[in-house]
Amino acid sequence: MREDGRHFLQGPRLDAFSKVTGRERYAADEYPGEFLWAGAKRAFVPHARLLAVHTDRAAAHPGVVRVLTSLDIAGSNRLGIVRNHQPVLVDETIRHAGDAVALVVAESRETLREALELVTFDHEPLPGVFDPEQALKEGVPRIHGDNEEGNLMRAVRVRRGDPDGAFRGCDVVVEGVFETPRQEHACLETEAGWARVDEAGVLVVVASTQTPYRDRKEIAAALGLDVNRVRVIAPYLGGAFGGKDGITVQCLVGLAALSAGGVSVKMWWDRRESFLASMKRLPARMHYRLGAKKDGTFEALSCRLYYDAGPYAGLAGEIMAMGVEHAGSAYRIPNVNIEGYCVYTNNALGGPFRGFGVPQSTAGMEQVVDMAAEKLGMDPLELRRVNALGTGDRNCVGVELKYSTGFSECVDRLADHPLWKEREAWKASAPPWKKRGCGVGCMAHAIGYPALIPDEANARVELTESGTIRVYSGVSDMGQGNAGTYLRIAGEILNQDPATMEVIQPDTDHGLPSGTSSASRTTYTFGNAVIRAARSLKEVILRSGARCLEVEDIDSLELVPGAVRIKGSGRKAALRDVAALIDAVDRSCKGYFRTPYDESTLGIMYLGAHVLFSFGAHLARIEVDTLTGRIDVVDYVAVTDAGRVLNRAQYDQQVQGSIAQGIGYALMEDYVMKDGRHETGDLATYIIPTSLDVPDMVSIAVETDETTGPFGMKGIGEVVISGCVPAIANAFHDACGVRITRVPLTPERVLSALAGQGGKE
Amino acid sequence: MADVHVPSSLDEVFRLLSDEPSATLFAGGTDVMVRSSPDMRERGPFLCLERVEELRGIHGSATEVRIGAATTLSEVIASPVIADLFPLLREALRHVGAPAVRNMGTLGGNICTASPAGDSLPPLYILGAEVELRSLKGRRRMPIDAFITGPGRTQLEEGEVLCAVVIGKEQGFNFHHFEKVGQRKAMAISVASLAFGAETRRDGTIVKARCAFGSVAPTVFTSRLLNDTFAGNTLNTAVLDRAVAIIREGVSPISDIRASMEYRRQVAGNLVMRLEGAGKDR
Amino acid sequence: MKRKISFTLNGSPVVVETDAARRAVDVLREDLGLTGTKEGCGSGECGACSILVDDVVKLSCIMTAAQLEGRRIVTIEGVGQDGELHPVQRSFVERGAIQCGFCTPGMVIAAVGFLKENPDPTREEIRAGLSGNICRCTGYEKIIDAVEDAAAKLRGGGSGG
Structure with a gap:
């Protein structure tokens, strides 16, 4: 399947120049001519019945154009992907502190700020629900009165074999309850966008979004517009990581534009509003039990996973289902009982974040695996090797692995690494007041959507009239560089220098629906579609080239940069001339791809299961300061099987960036809520790693050849982050002999764990 | 919107202050501008001291060093005089925020903010720094520990400007130590900090020592009893155990989003343990 | 209070008429169209709004417009010279x-x-x-x-x- 050469796949990112000079214009950077500012009045109460909204004073404030409430919304005023129940502007019930109750449109930002203070509302407080396990008990107030299962949003259960019987036959059984925190994406560009109703009456929304095509439908339904009267454009995003997987500013700014008479309206959340109103990684509490034979063979796994969804469904149920699907990490376990519960609370919105539910359950599983290794007296990597999934094995939910599976090799490569092999000497040379430990964490991560949701992409590659190549991207580039990669892929097939080509960012008017920028699918799925489109275009170009050069056989022709050439001869036709001979409609070729799926998995679990996975094995070497409790990650090794590496720098960007977020997740990031209030509502209190908190990292690629992937690759965007918490938590146990089951491992938790050991250290 | 004045002389400052006594003074803006909500900014007025010539620079006399209040933290760190005479102060300032914050923030600002977490304060207490205050009524000098009266509270009166920090050259310390505990390694607000200065003999015996802690009390925590505990001893386990007990007894930390009271108390004591065996052979 | 503020921006003199208390980052982005300087937090925590003020790195989100007066300001747009990258x-x-x-x-x-x-x-x-x-x-x-x-x-x- 692979094309020769591959040289156009290498090189610096094609978006680097415009970004390094400050010229790239993100959604936040547009100040569209004469425009208005829109801003939301936030509830700041976690649960209440909304009785009245008072807008008169704000509306009378000089410079205020409109003050809008739910009564001004012609559509359903409901957002949702699986369940449509999140109001754009609250009409009945406030369900979290970040809910919006009114929208102000004003001439300047200062006026907007003043007017928002003048909007008031009457409400009747309702008792709040803040703990997911408590939320499921009898007599607890319901967050959605019409939900038949109380505050349970969704339960997913997978049972295989005879777990109860198998546990009885195990030589070793270990168990633990593990907790992971709410994590904030904290992308540098906060939510931003602008909108206007154009001359044709179409609502045009330009937004920092991962999901232009899905947004379009949601905007239309919520605001009561025909979907053909809504156009969504997604420029380069200033980071997203899942935090812009869905509606943020889009409906609000769209609603404002609908009442602005053709004038553009801009909305840009400041950091506090972003923290208050945006989605977070779902916190989880996980009860794990693992049974093994004396030789280390895993026999049985039982776990109950509770995910705190916050007040609305969003994709929370699907996130929890991914957690269930990956609850057994990358091991063969014949008998399992996995239960996942996704629960409504009045906490912050829960939503996608790099890893999509997997970092949580992997944190639980990989720690319990280490506990088993200790009890068995086995080397933790050896235990993982014994149970490692290979091709033909069935994973914990029973899916047979038929695609590339390089997990064993990941474990072997890690076991061979000097930072692992020489760990005992390193640990023994710890300086005063320091303890050193080494820990491993392994993981699997599915590529694309689950079986029931078609994971499809439609690419369009065009030979322009002037003879250049243009690629229409259907999938947002949130920073991972997929837009440039699409150019490189098309350039590779068409033998054109990507620097001479152009990529059009997603625009529902020009591109074709291609799903979301998520699920480790952007290069895998859309890249495959680009290959197909480019191959079709290649044939069109060669046929036209044949006419141009007056030859019969297109096999005698080849594409060279800027031209079609007769092989072995100097004669060529410039692409501009070739293009002139092709009808406009034929100069544009489409390519379709659907990620492999297996319908037989539909019976296994909600939405069915995945069939294609990336894998990894990590080592963290840490130093614990016994006086302050601070943990330094000194060395980090990530061995990853994400198929072939297309572009090494971009591959390592994903690996390193994931590790940094994973280190934050393991050591410091904790979006604290108390009774529905946001206690860490800014970047001074929500702590993320700086350049001094992340070490240099070792990234090793195990390049399996994934034959279904573009040039043999699989997704690299998410798999890495799941290894960090367990690797670091296991390293802490290795260093100090005590396990902290709740991350982040803050200095305070460390010191109290050490004190609990009885020493004064 | 409010007005912002950027005077270049003290005379101008005092003239502006007599016209607008309610003006908010700031220098680098790393505290005032961060705390000012947008609408507070609309009220003002503000008086920015960053260009007042008399408030800038580091000047030495025979016995004292005078650091202008609007000298940035970066300038203090870069000063060879400070590095030579007060390495403890330099070390502590290196732990403030990150370069851009230190390029903007000033020593006077750090003092007037009077945060329990102000990183310059523990070393300034140890060095016996004095602040020089001026107003149209005249000038006065007072020790920094008298100037700061509580979290965010100082003796600064209306119409008065903190002009300089004055530190005696003769400190007699040949050993110093500073450690800050934060939630990360940069851009961190202190959860607890220890500044320690001592005069030691070759064998490590302490002739005199001074200890000051940040973030574990409403203002910097110092204790004569603690300082006396070290005198005549080496930094051995028995002495440090006694010190730890005095510290844990003496501090009065609060719990906030960054750390609990219990942790702060525990870690304040732990920080001196790091000194075990130090101060020898100098 | 609106005021005329003069400074050197990326090598050229500029005069802006604006409120003295406006944030420098807003003056650069909104009035002067230099959107290369970003805002990530608005409170001096993230560094996205860094600019050079007389060669010293400062944070334009916690600087007022008044403080630009007479200064030599360099933003990302002015880091390179003669169309070349720095x-x-x-x-x-x-x-x-x-x-x-x-x-x-x-x-x-x-x-x-x-x-x-x-x-x-x-x-x-x-x-x-x-x-x-x-x-x-x-x-x-x-x-x-x-x-x-x-x-x-x-x-x-x-x-x-």
């Missing part, structure tokens, strides 16, 4: 230091300012020098690589100052 920018491109790019302008400004003070830094010094600039994408490693590389370029080119 060596720091070149290294950022070559060493893969850019992902979403939203922190990049502030990071480049911070690196330019840092290398003026410390032309021959260790990796650890670079880490400390950039520690006020939050990047959520890269994990910093390639940014450190780029600054190390740029330092070598600047020393080699004899234009370290």
Whole structure:
């Protein structure tokens, strides 16, 4: 399947120049001519019945154009992907502190700020629900009165074999309850966008979004517009990581534009509003039990996973289902009982974040695996090797692995690494007041959507009239560089220098629906579609080239940069001339791809299961300061099987960036809520790693050849982050002999764990 | 919107202050501008001291060093005089925020903010720094520990400007130590900090020592009893155990989003343990 | 209070008439159209709004317009000269230091300012020098690589100052 050469796949990112000079214009950077500012009045109460909204004073404030409430919304005023129940502007019930109750449109930002203070509302407080396990008990107030299962949003259960019987036959059984925190994406560009109703009456929304095509439908339904009267454009995003997987500013700014008479309206959340109103990684509490034979063979796994969804469904149920699907990490376990519960609370919105539910359950599983290794007296990597999934094995939910599976090799490569092999000497040379430990964490991560949701992409590659190549991207580039990669892929097939080509960012008017920028699918799925489109275009170009050069056989022709050439001869036709001979409609070729799926998995679990996975094995070497409790990650090794590496720098960007977020997740990031209030509502209190908190990292690629992937690759965007918490938590146990089951491992938790050991250290 | 004045002389400052006594003074803006909500900014007025010539620079006399209040933290760190005479102060300032914050923030600002977490304060207490205050009524000098009266509270009166920090050259310390505990390694607000200065003999015996802690009390925590505990001893386990007990007894930390009271108390004591065996052979 | 404020911006004199209390970042982005300077937090925590003020790195989100008066301001748009990338920018491109790019302008400004003070830094010094600039994408490693590389370029080119 692979094309020769591959040289156009290498090189610096094609978006680097415009970004390094400050010229790239993100959604936040547009100040569209004469425009208005829109801003939301936030509830700041976690649960209440909304009785009245008072807008008169704000509306009378000089410079205020409109003050809008739910009564001004012609559509359903409901957002949702699986369940449509999140109001754009609250009409009945406030369900979290970040809910919006009114929208102000004003001439300047200062006026907007003043007017928002003048909007008031009457409400009747309702008792709040803040703990997911408590939320499921009898007599607890319901967050959605019409939900038949109380505050349970969704339960997913997978049972295989005879777990109860198998546990009885195990030589070793270990168990633990593990907790992971709410994590904030904290992308540098906060939510931003602008909108206007154009001359044709179409609502045009330009937004920092991962999901232009899905947004379009949601905007239309919520605001009561025909979907053909809504156009969504997604420029380069200033980071997203899942935090812009869905509606943020889009409906609000769209609603404002609908009442602005053709004038553009801009909305840009400041950091506090972003923290208050945006989605977070779902916190989880996980009860794990693992049974093994004396030789280390895993026999049985039982776990109950509770995910705190916050007040609305969003994709929370699907996130929890991914957690269930990956609850057994990358091991063969014949008998399992996995239960996942996704629960409504009045906490912050829960939503996608790099890893999509997997970092949580992997944190639980990989720690319990280490506990088993200790009890068995086995080397933790050896235990993982014994149970490692290979091709033909069935994973914990029973899916047979038929695609590339390089997990064993990941474990072997890690076991061979000097930072692992020489760990005992390193640990023994710890300086005063320091303890050193080494820990491993392994993981699997599915590529694309689950079986029931078609994971499809439609690419369009065009030979322009002037003879250049243009690629229409259907999938947002949130920073991972997929837009440039699409150019490189098309350039590779068409033998054109990507620097001479152009990529059009997603625009529902020009591109074709291609799903979301998520699920480790952007290069895998859309890249495959680009290959197909480019191959079709290649044939069109060669046929036209044949006419141009007056030859019969297109096999005698080849594409060279800027031209079609007769092989072995100097004669060529410039692409501009070739293009002139092709009808406009034929100069544009489409390519379709659907990620492999297996319908037989539909019976296994909600939405069915995945069939294609990336894998990894990590080592963290840490130093614990016994006086302050601070943990330094000194060395980090990530061995990853994400198929072939297309572009090494971009591959390592994903690996390193994931590790940094994973280190934050393991050591410091904790979006604290108390009774529905946001206690860490800014970047001074929500702590993320700086350049001094992340070490240099070792990234090793195990390049399996994934034959279904573009040039043999699989997704690299998410798999890495799941290894960090367990690797670091296991390293802490290795260093100090005590396990902290709740991350982040803050200095305070460390010191109290050490004190609990009885020493004064 | 409010007005912002950027005077270049003290005379101008005092003239502006007599016209607008309610003006908010700031220098680098790393505290005032961060705390000012947008609408507070609309009220003002503000008086920015960053260009007042008399408030800038580091000047030495025979016995004292005078650091202008609007000298940035970066300038203090870069000063060879400070590095030579007060390495403890330099070390502590290196732990403030990150370069851009230190390029903007000033020593006077750090003092007037009077945060329990102000990183310059523990070393300034140890060095016996004095602040020089001026107003149209005249000038006065007072020790920094008298100037700061509580979290965010100082003796600064209306119409008065903190002009300089004055530190005696003769400190007699040949050993110093500073450690800050934060939630990360940069851009961190202190959860607890220890500044320690001592005069030691070759064998490590302490002739005199001074200890000051940040973030574990409403203002910097110092204790004569603690300082006396070290005198005549080496930094051995028995002495440090006694010190730890005095510290844990003496501090009065609060719990906030960054750390609990219990942790702060525990870690304040732990920080001196790091000194075990130090101060020898100098 | 509206006032005329004069300063040098990327080598050219400019005069803006604006409220003295407006944030410098808003003046640059909204009035002068220089959207390369980003805002990530509005409270001096992230470094995305870094600019050079008389060659010193400062945070334009906690600076008022009044403080621009008479200063020599350099933003990301003025870092390169004569249409050429600054060596720091070149290294950022070559060493893969850019992902979403939203922190990049502030990071480049911070690196330019840092290398003026410390032309021959260790990796650890670079880490400390950039520690006020939050990047959520890269994990910093390639940014450190780029600054190390740029330092070598600047020393080699004899234009370290």
